[in-house]
Amino acid sequence: MSNESLIARRRTSMGPVYRLFYDEPVHIVRGEGVWLWDDGGNRYLDCYNNVASVGHCHAGVVAAVHRQMQLLNTHTRYLHENVVLLAERLGALLPGDLGTCMFVCTGTEANDLAVQIARVVTGRRGVIVTQASYHGNSALVRKLSTEGYPAGERPDWLAVVEPPDFYRGPYREDDPTATARYVDEVDRAVRRLGDAGCGTAALMLDTIWDAPGPLTPPVEYVHAICDLVHEAGGLVIADEVQAGYCRTGRWWGLDHYGIRPDIVTMGKPAGNGHPLGVTVTTPEIAAGFAAGGTYFNTFGGNPVSAAAGLAVLEAIENEKLAENAAATGAYLRGRLEDLAESNPRIGSVKGRGLFLGLDLVEDPASRRPLSGETMDRLASRLMREGILVGVTGRHGNVLKLRPPLVFRTEHADTAVAAIGKVLGED
């Protein structure tokens, strides 16, 4: 089937809600590690996909899923070891008494359940999120995703604060009160939810602010906003769907801050592509939620999903992927900073570990963001150079580098060379 015909048939059978990357959509047919191949045999270095986190078609994950699929796939109303082992291993990786795991199929379901839990346990409705946030797509979680709908449609129970962007936000790196002012946003949000009669049920805490960034604010900012929410009787929900599973060079984004949130949510990389999400909380909060009813997710935590989840944890440990994300991430960041010195359109290098962003600008003084058109053109040119990247950020001007965790320094060199070439030619 030609790509033209495939695009037309896709449009007919899946409708206009679906988007394709790139001016000429890519038809990927094979993957291995950090590499993807299209239907014409062209090879691409994957600098974007965080779902196949331990590498495309990881042999250990494929084998574990295949073995379990041949044996049994049921659900959590029968006893099975896999889901218990996975819950125990995840709990052991999290701080404090965060160790009660509820299994779902997507990051959306994990966040939806987390907010349900927070509301039942606190008896309040209000939720605090950042501008340009993304947390998923259920009816509830879509409302928490401020990047996706007009500000005028925000519900009364939602309070929205500025993300802690010290390069591009209202309070910047040259303002010594910037951290305090970002904290103050959350303080005002808590008070506003109190005044509105909703109270604060939860703060959605990105542990890398991915949608507007990626942003990595100072430790004291994160501690201060968690304290504010706790003082107001709310729960802190750490959304680790992006940052978790060693993306930032540590097991969880929260590890960079030394905090203990009340609920942690996981998704994308949890099954290396197999649909698996997790909502983890403390025994006390889990008991409070259970007092308000049961929860059952037909596919969540089934023996095959749990096998995928266990295989991902094993791959990360056996292949030392946390260490690699930290080391290769630091190397890549250094190379990008070098590139920025000779390229004034790179306004700022953002992020940490293997989640980095280039904030691209018209000129460094004004920091005026590159246009969406230019960004799309750059991403498409990089694709034709054999490099897959993404575009993100509140102004759509951040080139996103978020490769599988098996990304090595030679891959970083290849990616940086191509970015330099394309930026230089544009």
Place this chain on the structure above:
Amino acid sequence: MSNESLIARRRTSMGPVYRLFYDEPVHIVRGEGVWLWDDGGNRYLDCYNNVASVGHCHAGVVAAVHRQMQLLNTHTRYLHENVVLLAERLGALLPGDLGTCMFVCTGTEANDLAVQIARVVTGRRGVIVTQASYHGNSALVRKLSTEGYPAGERPDWLAVVEPPDFYRGPYREDDPTATARYVDEVDRAVRRLGDAGCGTAALMLDTIWDAPGPLTPPVEYVHAICDLVHEAGGLVIADEVQAGYCRTGRWWGLDHYGIRPDIVTMGKPAGNGHPLGVTVTTPEIAAGFAAGGTYFNTFGGNPVSAAAGLAVLEAIENEKLAENAAATGAYLRGRLEDLAESNPRIGSVKGRGLFLGLDLVEDPASRRPLSGETMDRLASRLMREGILVGVTGRHGNVLKLRPPLVFRTEHADTAVAAIGKVLGED
């Protein structure tokens, strides 16, 4: 690990929200076709699980998933044939212009998205559901699941009608106006939502009323309530998560009624255990929804999920499982009706195809439902006889038989003999 220890560790690592079937929980370790084996080597005839619909560990599904997992697993922002082929095949199986498929991971996500679509497209908020309904567990869909929370907590946009239960509901088989009176419930619901200023966005239409039943009302009832909702400008959402994929002896539950709903949702059996759900609508409605924003589900419709979905369709067709569900279902129903003649505690045999229920009563005259305690005892005794069944219904007194579709007449004989024995001994 002993089962006692596994139960304790499960309780610690997964918390009290999880429930296990049976007084002595079963530790299933292997499955094949209609059979399951526990950790002690005991074999069970599975008369309950509809997720592994084409049979536990179906070789074709296992092979298709394994093949695709070795090749590639990405997402719908790159072109891939699998998801397009699956969308086209599903569209071809549905009536009229129902053929625009959006892919999610669970029945919950499918229903959540369906209601979001209905609300965007109609500009209204109100939804009509039945008493004792179950549609899933997201924050939104949980509200549509009236079996799970107190009536006092129902939102203003929800209108709740009596399910069309002609054996146990307020209007019964001896009342010639019963159908009209059940229809009238929906008429009143539409008017109430209009008065409340919400309007009618959608009717959640079970095409087998599974949670309260399973109920199979007359064709004219279903036509009449669909007409009422359409006249009010609302959409009909056929929830085929239970009835779809040949469960009732036809491809879809809606095929028994000759209706064309506006949205169809699918889940449980769609991937034979692989997390896959689908929301299907018409091109016009899909276009209306797309005008209000995009939708992207990271795992939904990925190449592996789509491979699982395609393999399920192939298994159903190659093995003539629709025909088998109709024929074996009719045979099983006949055997159960025979059993009912000699056993006064079987008040009514309900359902169709391979989704049957025994409404169990203290005595046939009063139709007083058997107690939950008795039902649990019966289900546990059947388990010890090697027969796995479920318990359902508004009063928790319906023994649910809903086996994999590869269930044959000899399995039906085995199940009916055991049910007769256990009912006789109790």
